[in-house]
Ligand SMILES: Nc1ncnc2c1ncn2[C@@H]1O[C@H](COP(=O)(O)OP(=O)(O)OP(=O)(O)O)[C@@H](O)[C@H]1O
């Protein structure tokens with residue numbers, strides 16, 4: 001008979017746990033760390049270390065094409081995340097603050113469809129759809145990208161907002177109504193302030209997702225509408241330079257910043 | 271409040287039915303409830319869990335609309351009004367304080383929603399916080415308060431808009447015993463000072479008896495009896511009320527000629543009691559007296575066992591026909607023990623103590 005261990009079962013006690021954990025961390029982070037390290041490379045090669053230097057950051061910063069792509073990326077992400085968060089907030093309210101109705105599950109699935117449909121399928125569909133509109137209207141501006149980004153950002157904004165709404169004590173809204181607040185004022189003075197961290201988290205997640213998108217952007221963009229990721233993809237096709245590393249690192253820094261904020265906003269308060 | 275019937279009516283419920291769910295699965299949380307609550311009254315809904323107390327309160331507040339029936343406030347039909355348009359406020363069991371607002375902002379909320387001028391809001395908030403003795407906590411977050419303090423904020427918040435009726439759903443149930451007693455006194459004081467009609471929900475009979483002007487005893491979606499605590503205790507309308515409030519002995523007897531006939535003897539009843547082959551008599555334990563066996567008018571009984579409670583003890587007695595009775599005996603000054611089990615005794619029933627129940 002096995003000796004009864006005083007401690008409850010823990011997965012950390014399994015043989016090989018440490019090895020596998022270390023391997024997983026290596027696989028996840030060594031490539032990223034390499035990328036970050038080489039973005040400070042003084043040499044022109046991406047493979048040979050030539051001493052610490054910020055030259056590639058300076059080069060990227062001074063590159064007007066990079067500047068334009070970065071501004072475009074930020075602009076699209078800002079517009080798309082605001083739009084997606086607005087829609088997501090309304091959708092979350094509609095699916096949590098109404099009496100259960102027929103087709104509620106169907107609506108839930110429909111809202112989260114972008115999470116399930118392969119991105120390439122959406123990309124091709126949007127390409128064909130927008131091409132037709134472009135021909136019909138003659139408009140070829142950034143609105144197509146903003147719309148496309150809004151659409152796939154909605155579920156990312158929706159999920160944290162909905163989670164927060166579901167966790168909210170419904171009696172608070174009842175109490176507001178009891179204290180003479182109309183439906184709108186209940187929303188304005190009770191629901192919205194309590195929901196704010198969820199909305200901010202949703203917006204941040206949407207922003208990051210938009211900033212990071214390659215596939216749909218690549219298909220939908222018109223000529224001269226490169227975002228930072230599609231610009232980098234274009235660069236990589238020709239030559240890999242440490243400049244790309246520098247841009248990637250900057251993008252990584254921004255993403256980490258936003259995701260940290262997201263984490264801080266959504267974690268449970270004690 | 272003995273003049274309750276003639277005093278002005280604050281709230282009236284007419285034939286209220288509330289069914290949850292559809293068809294066979296439907297639950298009748300309220301089953302034809304009619305109730306009249308007088309102005310300035312401390313009215314208590316008392317009943318076991320699930321009897322529909324909260325549902326009745328939610329109907330009055332407007333959080334739920336009745337399946338059928340009507341609710342009148344000050345003589346006006348408010349059945350169709352949403353909660354924010356009813357001059358009625360609620361103290362929630364969970365308090366439901368707004369966590370993003372300070373104590374003062376919580377108390378100010380209702381006044382602000384009513385569009386009161388700033389100066390008036392500030393003055394009323396100060397007055398309310400003084401009323402519940404929380405002046406020092408005005409700027410605190412509600413999460414930084416103890417349970418009793420939160421409870422008082424909830425009370426101040428609900429009282430601030432000076433509602434015609436204040437609804438309280440088991441507001442003290444989350445508090446420990448000592449705080450609970452304190453808050454009972456506090457609530458009663460506030461009600462007297464403000465003169466606002468209180469509709470109070472509890473399943474604690476002692477709380478109901480000590481605080482209320484009138485009590486409505488509920489069971490299974492119905493009001494079984496409404497009356498002053500004294501009426502409810504001394505003249506319970508039926509077996510449920512008699513057993514739910516205080517302790518009661520039930521005896522089955524034949525009634526004829528104005529007296530109840532039991533196996534061991536006869537008990538005189540008030541004049542005019544109708545003859546019945548089998549009726550249930552309710553007798554409170556404190557109305558039974560022990561006498562030497564053979565005392566005229568006493569029922570012969572045997573002591574089965576006794577339970578000592580300090581101020582008194584409960585003597586479990588067995589009558590000639592095997593029926594059990596509990597008699598409460600005050601502990602005597604010298605602390606002497608009561609009769610031993612097996613002792614033959616006579617049981618005297620105080621005059622007027624017998625209540626014939628309608629089944
Ligand atoms: N929203 C609802 N949906 C379905 N059934 C409900 C709903 N609300 C209450 N009920 C049912 O109605 C009945 C009365 O409920 P209610 O909450 O009024 O009881 P209560 O007297 O307040 O009980 P307690 O002392 O436990 O709070 C219960 O059987 C309950 O299950």
Ligand SMILES: [Mg+2]
Pocket residue numbers: 323324325
């Ligand atoms: Mg209840």
